[in-house]
Amino acid sequence: MEGFSIETLKEESDTSETKLLIRGFLDAHTVDHFERSLDEAQEKGFKTIILDFSSLDYISSAGIGSLMNYTKIMKDKGGELIILRPTDKVYRIFDLLGFSKIFNIKR
Amino acid sequence: MEGFSIETLKEESDTSETKLLIRGFLDAHTVDHFERSLDEAQEKGFKTIILDFSSLDYISSAGIGSLMNYTKIMKDKGGELIILRPTDKVYRIFDLLGFSKIFNIKR
Amino acid sequence: MDEETKTISFELSCPVKSVFLRHIRQFIVQLAEDVSFSEEEVSQIEIAVDEACSNIIEHAYNHSTDFDKEGKKIYVRVEIYKHGIKIVVGDRGKGIQPHHIHRTKNLKQYKTSRYHRGLGTYIITNFMDDVLFHTEEGYGTTVEMFKYRRDNDGFTRAGIK
Amino acid sequence: MDEETKTISFELSCPVKSVFLRHIRQFIVQLAEDVSFSEEEVSQIEIAVDEACSNIIEHAYNHSTDFDKEGKKIYVRVEIYKHGIKIVVGDRGKGIQPHHIHRTKNLKQYKTSRYHRGLGTYIITNFMDDVLFHTEEGYGTTVEMFKYRRDNDGFTRAGIK
Ligand SMILES: Nc1ncnc2c1ncn2[C@@H]1O[C@H](COP(=O)(O)OP(=O)(O)O)[C@@H](O)[C@H]1O
Numbered sequence: 001m002e003g004f005s006i007e008t009l010k011e012e013s014d015t016s017e018t019k020l021l022i023r024g025f026l027d028a029h030t031v032d033h034f035e036r037s038l039d040e041a042q043e044k045g046f047k048t049i050i051l052d053f054s055s056l057d058y059i060s061s062a063g064i065g066s067l068m069n070y071t072k073i074m075k076d077k078g079g080e081l082i083i084l085r086p087t088d089k090v091y092r093i094f095d096l097l098g099f100s101k102i103f104n105i106k107r
Numbered sequence: 108m109e110g111f112s113i114e115t116l117k118e119e120s121d122t123s124e125t126k127l128l129i130r131g132f133l134d135a136h137t138v139d140h141f142e143r144s145l146d147e148a149q150e151k152g153f154k155t156i157i158l159d160f161s162s163l164d165y166i167s168s169a170g171i172g173s174l175m176n177y178t179k180i181m182k183d184k185g186g187e188l189i190i191l192r193p194t195d196k197v198y199r200i201f202d203l204l205g206f207s208k209i210f211n212i213k214r
Numbered sequence: 215m216d217e218e219t220k221t222i223s224f225e226l227s228c229p230v231k232s233v234f235l236r237h238i239r240q241f242i243v244q245l246a247e248d249v250s251f252s253e254e255e256v257s258q259i260e261i262a263v264d265e266a267c268s269n270i271i272e273h274a275y276n277h278s279t280d281f282d283k284e285g286k287k288i289y290v291r292v293e294i295y296k297h298g299i300k301i302v303v304g305d306r307g308k309g310i311q312p313h314h315i316h317r318t319k320n321l322k323q324y325k326t327s328r329y330h331r332g333l334g335t336y337i338i339t340n341f342m343d344d345v346l347f348h349t350e351e352g353y354g355t356t357v358e359m360f361k362y363r364r365d366n367d368g369f370t371r372a373g374i375k
Numbered sequence: 376m377d378e379e380t381k382t383i384s385f386e387l388s389c390p391v392k393s394v395f396l397r398h399i400r401q402f403i404v405q406l407a408e409d410v411s412f413s414e415e416e417v418s419q420i421e422i423a424v425d426e427a428c429s430n431i432i433e434h435a436y437n438h439s440t441d442f443d444k445e446g447k448k449i450y451v452r453v454e455i456y457k458h459g460i461k462i463v464v465g466d467r468g469k470g471i472q473p474h475h476i477h478r479t480k481n482l483k484q485y486k487t488s489r490y491h492r493g494l495g496t497y498i499i500t501n502f503m504d505d506v507l508f509h510t511e512e513g514y515g516t517t518v519e520m521f522k523y524r525r526d527n528d529g530f531t532r533a534g535i536k
């Protein structure tokens with residue numbers, strides 16, 4: 001009943017791409033865990049970080065702020081943060097707040 | 108998001124048997140709805156009432172008391188009340204309280 | 215503060231209507247799961263709390279005159295300790311009449327009786343470890359229930375310290 | 376009593392810890408669903424309440440000295456009306472400093488700023504219909520949020536009258 005988990009689905013050193021499955025609730029409580037995983041992926045040198053959001057049930061401003069930061073950090077490094085298949089609920093929140101055009105979302 | 112529903116799965120007039128699927132929470136709030144369905148089945152003349160409990164998530168003393176009453180009523184009429192495939196959770200409650208031997212349960 | 219005695223507590227007040235029983239159960243179940251009671255223990259806590267709340271709905275208030283008046287509520291307090299969970303369910307209703315309390319002493323009596331009453335308090339006292347009824351005529355009733363944790367290691371599972 | 380003005384209300388108090396945000400959300404979502412807000416509206420209510428509670432956790436109290444002291448809690452009150460839902464989220468903390476309130480007036484500002492702050496109050500004021508902040512230095516803050524129901528017929532769907 002943790003409510004949040006992160007699982008590495010794929011790590012490709014040739015393309016320097018990693019894919020993380022983010023499950024559950026990304027809120028003010030779980031955002032630290034989320035950021036630790038993104039920091040780790042960066043330290044490993046991945047240039048493309050794909051976040052599979054298909055099992056993410058909820059996101060609050062804490063998660064959105066974090067996505068803003070990491071989108072910028074990755075871009076500044078010449079890399080990319082991609083959000084894959086967000087649930088309707090999470091996409092709607094992005095959209096209502098105008099973030100659907102700022103984040104790199106693949107539906 | 109009702110939390111409770113009853114669906115008639117089968118009505119056989121030859122064998123005078125009816126089967127009801129009971130879903131959700133059987134508590135002090137939903138027990139009236141439950142009893143109305145059992146009364147209706149009796150009024151239709153069914154001698155065997157099978158309650159499919161495989162989708163029943165929860166039962167409290169209100170539901171157990173009602174099952175006690177209807178088990179007796181059906182028996183007095185020469186009929187039978189059968190509880191089919193209760194979930195582990197509901198069966199455990201019956202068992203802890205000693206009702207697993209009183210009710211006619213088919214697992 | 216002493217870590218051992220530091221508690222985490224929640225309070226919930228809710229209208230005296232059976233439709234909200236499942237909201238209370240859901241809240242309690244979530245907390246009981248967080249402090250890593252087993253599935254079986256969680257379901258015992260769930261039903262014990264439900265019975266105490268159902269009794270308030272059925273017996274505590276005179277519905278026609280009391281409903282939704284200030285203070286006429288179901289009150290639930292949850293305290294989480296290292297060694298277990300305490301749940302207090304209370305009302306400000308008429309109190310339990312002395313000859314009604316603990317009516318069902320054993321299940322045999324319940325099962326052979328024509329009136330299926332008294333199972334609620336039986337469930338509360340048997341599914342929880344320590345149970346105290348406080349009741350005073352005209353001032354209401356509280357049921358204080360404690361359930362001990364069998365396994366101390368799982369306590370911080372959900373990050374609750 | 377006038378049916379139109381008769382309200383149903385809930386109160387919840389909760390420790391000032393982010394691990395319990397989802398308990399509060401779960402409780403609010405259940406109620407919002409019961410009074411038949413649409414899926415989209417429910418999720419707007421959910422996030423607005425979460426933001427108000429997260430602000431209490433982040434800003435209201437001085438954690439090292441205040442945590443878990445009597446009265447240092449997240450307070451949530453829910454009132455259900457025929458025409459909508461009112462949710463009041465409050466604390467007894469330090470209050471919002473005047474120059475901090477409503478910091479983000481528009482999203483463009485948020486997105487171009489180096490510090491991603493102020494999205495919480497933006498979400499609250501934009502996802503709920505009527506929003507009132509009451510804040511007093513040293514006495515705490517309450518955020519009162521109202522969301523209107525678009526469809527009156529569904530109100531009694533869950534048996535809530
Ligand atoms: N909160 C309460 N307020 C007033 N009376 C109560 C309350 N809880 C229980 N009682 C009394 O105690 C009796 C026993 O309760 P219980 O064991 O749950 O059985 P039941 O509710 O089936 O009668 C009730 O019949 C009622 O008279």
Ligand SMILES: Nc1ncnc2c1ncn2[C@@H]1O[C@H](COP(=O)(O)OP(=O)(O)O)[C@@H](O)[C@H]1O
Nearest residue numbers: 430431434435470471475492493494495496516
């Ligand atoms: N409950 C509160 N107690 C004290 N200060 C608060 C409270 N809620 C909000 N604030 C203040 O208002 C500001 C704006 O809040 P918000 O829009 O949610 O943005 P953020 O939390 O990201 O800073 C906060 O930075 C804080 O200074």
